[in-house]
Amino acid sequence: MCTYRSPCFCFPPHELLQVAACIKEGSGAQVVFLDAIAEKLREEDVARFLRKHQPEFLITLLGVESVAADLQCAMALRQSVPGMRVAVFGYYATQFPSDIMEDSKVDALFRGDAEASCVSYLIAAVRGEALETIPGLVGRDATGWFLNEPAYIREYDSLPLPDYTMVNLRRYKEMLLGGPFAIVQTARGCPYACTYCTSPQDSRYVTRSPERVVDEIEGLVRLNVKVFRFLDDTFTANKKRVMTICREMLRRNLTIEWSCLSRVDNLDVEMLSWMKKAGCVRVIVGVESYAPGVLEMFGKRIAPETINARLRLIREAGMESLGFIIVGGPFESEADFELTRRGVLASPLDLVIVDTLSIYGGSDLTQRFKQDVEFQLLPYISRWKNPEVERVALQREKTLYRQFYFRPRILLHQLFTIFRYPGRSFRLFLHLVSFLFSSFQNRERKDLF
Known part of the structure; x- marks a missing residue:
């Protein structure tokens, strides 16, 4: 359900x-x-x-x-x-x-x-x-x-594979990649500790063996799945393991397109080369911000000046890049946003998803700013007490979307995408225009992605 x-x-x-x-x-x-x-x-x-x-x-x-x-x-x-x-x-x-x-x-x-x-x-x-x-x-x-206290699976390989025969796989699509689409998870938890995220609260990181992972992918191919995504919070956390999975996919001659989530500082030439050979077509990167203070607040030990050079490795390997960007929060100044805006517009990213900073009960960031946050589980309330914080964040989100997508290079890239996925591309374009227009009219905006 x-x-x-x-x-x-x-x-x-x-x-x-x-x-x-x-x-x-x-x-x-x-x-x-x-x-x-x-x-x-x-x-x-x-x-x-x-x-x-x-x-x-x-x-x-x-x-x-x-x-x-x-x-x-x-x-x-x-x-x-x-x-x-x-x-x-x-x-x-x-x-x-x-x-x-x-x-x-x-x-x-x-x-x-x-x-x-x-x-x-x-x-x-x-x-x-x-x-x-x-x-x-x-x-x-x-x-x-x-x-009782939470209980966790310690041996991930001990679990049976998800039973995709119980659903109609044609119902599921990946953005601008189509379907039938499925999800593969090779690890639970995350070895990193981003303060805004829910994963660090699990305080554990367990992985499946590469052979077991590829067993699942092989089963999806038999079910006529054309696209899948590795849903791990950071699929690229272990370079050796990623390359082992890719080699095993190639050994079994599995022809299928896929995407994955990565951090900027995990991107590596050799690993990306193997990912491309094994069918990866898109790398989704948690960029979040180009402002040093914001990255530090998020618990990301990444030098902003290295971000775009790392992102270029994805393009050089022949894959599409999608960047996650977070705007807003009482600690993000106008100067911080300007650094992020310039960084995104100078980046080699093909797609971006911009979101305002979400407040999750129990996260480290929410705990740090608990005096500034209004949180209630039932009925669900999760927002900054100062409405100006949210208003500014929404304006920055709209600005970044408009300036990123309405540029010649990005429009040309989307033109090629339209030929491949005409229906989905047209709907995405209409939704983007509707999103930006509703923001101009000061109506309550809907999420773009």
Whole structure:
């Protein structure tokens, strides 16, 4: 019941597919899967689906900014099948389990990796056995509810592969790369500690073996997947491991396009060469800012003057580059933004995604500025107390988008893209124009990507 979707792409619900595979293998239970977002179903359609199948349990992922809406939907759907128990997981389920248990009627909550708890919970619940000793589980008992510490998978290779046969892969698309599209995750957690991010809160980093990773890719090729993305927070964290995965893909003659996420300081000529040979067509780089003070605030030990030289390595290797840029926050001065604006416009980036600084409860940055932040989980509120901070950030976001995309080089690049993906390119262009126009008219703006 959860996926990633924007006007420009739709991602499969990888986390839920992984959990579904664990339940099928570990308990032998019949699992019925529904991605209501990708199928564009309304709440009443999902309720009808549940009444048809009469499940004993409903398990769903809570989004970050959609946590309150997701909980409300799950509680409403619970009424469609008498006796159906609802279990949830996700970032905020791990960080703030007490809020969720006290302010909703969910039956269970998986903290940490849901795969570490879900099978034991389902088996014990069906048998009527005690639940309190299950690692990572938060559940209800005769006295109210109980709370256990998060549980994590230590051997990533021990998990079954996500079961993509449970969804219609044609529903999923990568931005301007098409589909059928899938997600591959080779690691959980992140070896870095960016202060604005949710990943450092896990405080662990586990990886899958290169052979196991390529087993999954080979299975996706058999399912006629044409494009996939490595969803690791930093796929390029270990150069040797990346090249081993690429060599194994080449050894098995796997022909498929893919993209990945990287940091600027991970980019390396030899590694990029192997990535290109193995089918990589786009490297997505967390640039974030060109201002030294902002990068330091984000916990990124990167020299701004080296960023564009590193980004050129992607183009020289023959791949497209997409940069993530973050603007806003009470610490970003006008001079800081000007450094970022000039850096982005001088960069070799082919695409940028600009976003205002998000406030995640529990992140290091939110803790540092807790006096300046208004945060509440249910109902969900996450914003700067001073509305001027958000207003300035939105203006900077609009400025950077307009100045980056309406340049001859970028327009020419997009012209070639239009010939390859005419429908998606045209929709993206219309959405960009609509986004910029709505900003000029001072209407509430929608996210571009």
